[in-house]
Amino acid sequence: MKRTFSNRFWAALLAAAFLLCAGAALLLWRTPGARTVARITVDGRVVREIDLTAVTAEASFTVQTPGGVNTVTVRPGGICVSEADCPDHVCVKQGWLEGGAVPIVCLPHRLVISLVSGGDGDAPDAVSG
Amino acid sequence: MQTRRLTRDAMLTSVALIIFVIEAQLPPLTSIPGIRMGLANIITVYAVFAVGAADAAVILAARILLGTIFAGSLSTLMYSAAGGCLCLLAMLALKRVLTERQMWAASVIGAAAHNAGQIAVAVAVTGTIGLLAYLPVLLASGMTAGLFTGLCAQALTKRIGGRR
Amino acid sequence: MCLLALCLPAAARADDSRTFFAMDTVMTVTVPGGSEALLSACEDEVRRLEALFSVTDESSEIARLNAEGRAVLSDETAALLGGALDAAALTDGALDVTLYPVVRAWGFTTGDYRVPDDGELAALLALVGWQQVTLEDGEASLPPGVMVDLGSVAKGFASDRLAALLRGSGVTSALIDLGGNIYCLGAKRNGSAWRIGVRDPDGSGEYIGVVAVTDKAVVTSGSYERFFVAKDGTVYGHIFDPATGRPAESGIVSATVIGPCGFQCDALTTALYVMGLERAEALLETLEGVDALLVDAEGELWATGGLRETFTPMGAYSAAAIHWIR
Structure with a gap:
């Protein structure tokens, strides 16, 4: 006879785990933080960083990746992928990233756009490279 | 009874494959990458409890490979394989402490393991730790979907009988 | 880790800067206390220069030169092309603005990347060579098939232009990031x-x-x-060695140049990167007024003496030994 637990035990355990995840998801999605610099990485390498607080008008540019091209659009405080030649277009559907901790990701192109905090007192005034 | 076993596994594989291909044709539920119903997992859950570890693994592997050929791409194969592997291992481990009436719990935890595997691959592929921020929402949605597929598998077992 | 970031205070909004x-x-011009009109003038100036130099915009002077083999150039384009040819002579061809046919074949202009075979590269290399460019009294001409691309020096040149524009408007403190x-104009307002920061080449x-700089x-x-x-799985970078027609693999993975002229710095970084340590050191020995910081493939730092007081290594490099060049 194998050792088993009651249905109620499993229900309670998994419900608790679910609530924890759902809560964390909401927190990561909604909470605006001090993250104002958009960091674009391709294949894990930083290809561009944009201080979204310095953006004054909506503008677009392209990012070339080994898999194809993503068109990225920024506006004051926000960034999104507006066009892409990837198969699923999930990156475009994710819409605007504005302060949340959950990055925009285009898995076929290995492109990730995440927000990082915009500098503390020790940060340089600009970065060369 | 080799023929019987072969027929049974082939049938389960094809049912899973049909479900998988049909689901792949449906528009995505949300704009968040990786969130799916995962209905083909009904067969995996059923197989884990009804036909045993080795056969369940064969059925899952065949479904993932053929599913990739019919409705996926090489890059999605990595995600399916890592997720499917972890999901199967988790369910096989849980089977030791679960009854057939608790399949849903195995399915929920299996789905969560699947999502963990996917995220691990995504982090490795993109080289970006920040993708872990997706984990909570994927786990929450995966557990919901897992509950549904688990209950389906349970209903299936009830209709066509358990271990065979 | 993500939760920690939530607790940080919001960064101050930079109202006196413009990103375009x-x-x-991506370019950002910051002029503390500067007016909207001044920032607009900077953006307009960059766009004006881009319309002159762009290799892809068919109506630009450079595109016309490439298409027709001959063109009368504006003062700006002539100055930039002339400067680039001087830099090519100074660096023994390590910076070469006639690499365009090769770069195009590799797909770096369109994103359709591919690796050309040796035969194709050899044919294209015959079209490469800065000595083939003639520039006299503002008129440039090229032999058939030869094409120029000023992309490797245009941003440095533009930064000099913006600095001159701002100085002419009485600005004494500005940060130009193209x-x-x-380009750092003057010092910060607090003096x-x-x-x-110098980007870590590991990405x-x-x-x-x-580096701490003023007016440089x-x-x-x-x-x-x-x-x-x-x-x-081979990684191909976008900086080409004019001698081989292939992405440069000189052992230098990052080259930084600090000096009073943005154009010169821009030209030298590319050249030093292509030259490799030995040739770079020899060139730097002869140059006055500019400093350089090189990172080799082993992650070691090489720097000129002017950086002894102004450069502070950080992070993974904070304990690194620096090899001083002069």
């Missing part, structure tokens, strides 16, 4: 030097360190800025 996209990169080509987004340009070149990964 030009020359295929896609990582930095301290501008602190410019992590961290810095090698920080800081320009860095590295293949991490733009590259592609071939099917066999």
